[in-house]
Amino acid sequence: MLSKxxxxxxxxxxxxxxxxxxxxETALPVSDGAVLLGQESSLDSMGFVTFITDxxxxxxxxxxxxxxxxxxxxxxxxxxxxxLSGAMFAEYLVSLxxx
Amino acid sequence: MSTSNVMVITGTSRGIGRGMxxxxxxxxxxxxxxxxxxxxLGDLSGYHHSRVDVSDEKQVRDWARGVKREHGRVDxxxxxxxxVERGALTGVTTLESFQAFxxxxxxxxxxxxxxxxxxxxxxxYGRIVNLTSIMTELHAPxxxxxxxxxxxxxxxxxxxxxxxxxxxxxxxxxxxSLVSTEASMAFGDQWKANMLAMQTLQRPIDVAELCNIVQFxxxxxxxxxxxxxxxxxxxx
Numbered sequence: 001m002l003s004k005x006x007x008x009x010x011x012x013x014x015x016x017x018x019x020x021x022x023x024x025e026t027a028l029p030v031s032d033g034a035v036l037l038g039q040e041s042s043l044d045s046m047g048f049v050t051f052i053t054d055x056x057x058x059x060x061x062x063x064x065x066x067x068x069x070x071x072x073x074x075x076x077x078x079x080x081x082x083x084l085s086g087a088m089f090a091e092y093l094v095s096l097x098x099x
Numbered sequence: 100m101s102t103s104n105v106m107v108i109t110g111t112s113r114g115i116g117r118g119m120x121x122x123x124x125x126x127x128x129x130x131x132x133x134x135x136x137x138x139x140l141g142d143l144s145g146y147h148h149s150r151v152d153v154s155d156e157k158q159v160r161d162w163a164r165g166v167k168r169e170h171g172r173v174d175x176x177x178x179x180x181x182x183v184e185r186g187a188l189t190g191v192t193t194l195e196s197f198q199a200f201x202x203x204x205x206x207x208x209x210x211x212x213x214x215x216x217x218x219x220x221x222x223x224y225g226r227i228v229n230l231t232s233i234m235t236e237l238h239a240p241x242x243x244x245x246x247x248x249x250x251x252x253x254x255x256x257x258x259x260x261x262x263x264x265x266x267x268x269x270x271x272x273x274x275x276s277l278v279s280t281e282a283s284m285a286f287g288d289q290w291k292a293n294m295l296a297m298q299t300l301q302r303p304i305d306v307a308e309l310c311n312i313v314q315f316x317x318x319x320x321x322x323x324x325x326x327x328x329x330x331x332x333x334x335x
Contacts (some may be wrong), residue, residue: 002136021223023221030154032286046220046262046263046265046266049217049220050266053218053221060164066160068160
């Protein structure tokens with residue numbers, strides 16, 4: 001079972017790897033308050049798509065399960081939220097990995 | 100992991116998809132084909148078959164992930180989907196029939212392109228070729244569902260081409276005229292004559308002629324060509 005800190009570390013590994021390979025342009029320290037999607041996010045739309053695709057692959061490798069990130073599930077989990085923060089995404093991923 | 104370039108082709112049980120799978124497997128590609136049923140290509144070297152219903156979101160996701168896991172990467176995707184069924188005039192086209200065309204042509208293209216373009220994005224390289232039809236240009240009576248769904252694929256391809264342009268991925272459209280396949284010939288001589296009468300070059304083409312175009316679009320050297328539509332046998 002993955003903890004929130006495990007998932008936060010996985011997200012940071014993903015961001016760092018994508019930055020190193022030039023798939024995203026700016027470095028992003030992953031924290032509870034880091035904005036991943038929405039205004040003030042340093043990830044552009046395609047950067048976010050690339051990020052969640054990479055996170056999915058990492059989660060699959062780590063858990064051995066086929067998990068899929070579904071944006072509408074995020075919207076259902078956080079209705080009305082204008083931004084997706086690191087903490088919100090981590091909580092979602094923990095529940096996804098546990099399901 | 101595959102050592103040769105990997106090409107995914109949908110709808111390889113018959114017709115254009117089957118011919119393309121044969122062509123590219125014998126031209127040095129590792130070809131991953133799919134259809135709802137078993138492979139019709141026997142033990143063709145370089146060909147791998149998956150049973151997938153490409154209108155099923157979960158099946159497409161699982162398939163794409165499995166291909167990535169097994170072969171390591173996907174260099175090219177040829178999305179060849181369709182519904183081999185006669186159309187009808189708008190006034191007598193049922194909602195079920197219209198939706199069946201949209202689902203089997205547009206929705207499947209969207210699902211397959213979505214999954215594989217994401218994988219290509221991570222590898223910063225990819226060639227996507229979607230197959231449509233010159234019927235998108237002819238506005239022929241009796242094709243309200245088929246031609247509209249194929250035209251929507253053209254638009255979808257252009258939108259995707261812009262979205263992934265900075266990831267080394269190109270997306271183009273091959274728009275065939277009448278192709279000599281069992282399915283198209285089964286519609287009969289009158290239908291075939293009507294089709295040819297609408298074309299500029301009034302002859303059926305072979306799948307090999309389409310493969311030549313796909314080969315161009317999927318070449319690494321074609322990285323500057325994206326969002327384009329290439330019709331055969333038609334001046335439009």
